[in-house]
Amino acid sequence: MSLNLEQARVNMVEQQVRTWEVLDPHVLDALREVPREDFAPADYRRMAFSDLRIPLGHDQVMMKPIEEGRLLQTLEIQPGHRVLEIGTGSGFVSACLAYLGASVLTIDIIEEFTERAKRRYERLSIEGIEARHADALGDFDPGEAFDAVAVTGSAAEVPERFLKWIKPGGRLFAVRGFSPVMEAVTLTRTESDHWQVESLFDTDLPRLIGAEDRPQFEF
Numbered sequence: 001m002s003l004n005l006e007q008a009r010v011n012m013v014e015q016q017v018r019t020w021e022v023l024d025p026h027v028l029d030a031l032r033e034v035p036r037e038d039f040a041p042a043d044y045r046r047m048a049f050s051d052l053r054i055p056l057g058h059d060q061v062m063m064k065p066i067e068e069g070r071l072l073q074t075l076e077i078q079p080g081h082r083v084l085e086i087g088t089g090s091g092f093v094s095a096c097l098a099y100l101g102a103s104v105l106t107i108d109i110i111e112e113f114t115e116r117a118k119r120r121y122e123r124l125s126i127e128g129i130e131a132r133h134a135d136a137l138g139d140f141d142p143g144e145a146f147d148a149v150a151v152t153g154s155a156a157e158v159p160e161r162f163l164k165w166i167k168p169g170g171r172l173f174a175v176r177g178f179s180p181v182m183e184a185v186t187l188t189r190t191e192s193d194h195w196q197v198e199s200l201f202d203t204d205l206p207r208l209i210g211a212e213d214r215p216q217f218e219f
Contacts, residue, residue, distance in 0.1 A: 005037060005046070012036075012049035012065050022069035026077075030096040031069060039092035039120060054090075058110050059206050062090050063152065067184070070200055071173045074186045075148040077102050082144070084165060086136045087152035087208060091117030091129075097150070098128040105142065107134040109209045136162070137210035146170060153208035154182050168192060175205045 013031050022028065037048040040062065044054045053061040063071070071093065077083065079101030085094050088108035094117065097104045108114045111133040118131050134140040137159060145167040151158075154175040166172055172187045184200040 005049075008046075008049040009036070016051050016064075016066050017069040020066040020069065022066070022073050024073045026100055027069060027072045027096075030072060030099040031065065034092065034095045034099050035124065036065070036092055038124060039090040039095065041090075053205075056089055056113070058112075058209075060087075060089055060110070060113075060153070061206060062092060063205065067201075067203060068093055068096070070184065071150055071152075072096055072100065074173055074198070074200060075150060075171050077148060081147040083148045083150065084142060084146045085150045085152065086162065088113045088117050088131055089152055091120050091131070093150060093152060094129050094131070095121065095124070095126050098126055102128065102148070104129045105132065105146075106130070107132045107136055107140060109133075109135045109138075135210065137208065148172070151175070151208070152205075153211070154205040155208055155211035158185070158187065159211070163187070163189075163195070173200075175203055180204050 013028055017031055037045050040048040040054050051064055053064055055061055077100040081102045083097050083102040083104050085106040088106045094104045094106040114131045114133045121129055142165055146165055147167055147170050149162060149166055149172040151174040157176055158174045166189045168189050170189050175182050175184050177183045181202050182204050184203050186198040188196040190196050
């Protein structure tokens with residue numbers, strides 16, 4: 001690893017992520033230790049630590065490091081937590097969740113993403129992750145409830161079916177609204193049908209496949 005990349009990694013954590021109110025030391029450790037450059041497409045490897053969204057193909061992106069940091073922090077992951085990630089993408093967020101001690105099920109409707117992520121986990125000896133090709137908005141049924149759910153694509157509103165997959169006391173990260181200004185939120189299940197909503201930050205992420213906006217016609 002070149003010194004330039006190592007310095008870029010330090011700068012990402014100290015000058016970008018930490019200054020965006022990500023102060024959990026375990027989350028900062030995850031972002032230091034999980035090699036983000038190995039999850040970026042080859043053409044973007046040297047930009048892996050930049051404050052930008054990296055294209056992955058299929059109109060999907062890696063979130064900015066600052067956004068990933070806030071996602072990881074707000075879920076309050078503890079060792080042994082069971083976590084569902086909806087939208088595997090590059091596989092980096094799942095790798096960070098596993099670093100934090102979670103047992104992760106990550107799904108993506110794009111099979112290329114899940115297969116590529118599996119190869120990355122194997123090459124980097126990352127354990128505790130099951131990557132599955134599945135449609136979260138279709139016939140996917142996890143058959144269990146989770147301590148945390150991370151949704152890495154956007155929707156106009158948080159799909160109601162996702163809420164059914166969260167344990168009481170569990171937390172969900174999602175992005176809702178419309179481009180160019182969407183809202184990242186945390187939903188905490190306080191009781192069986194009661195939720196606490198926390199607004200985190202403004203962003204603009206691609207839609208989950210299947211959650212695209214319908215064309216608006218004017219007459």
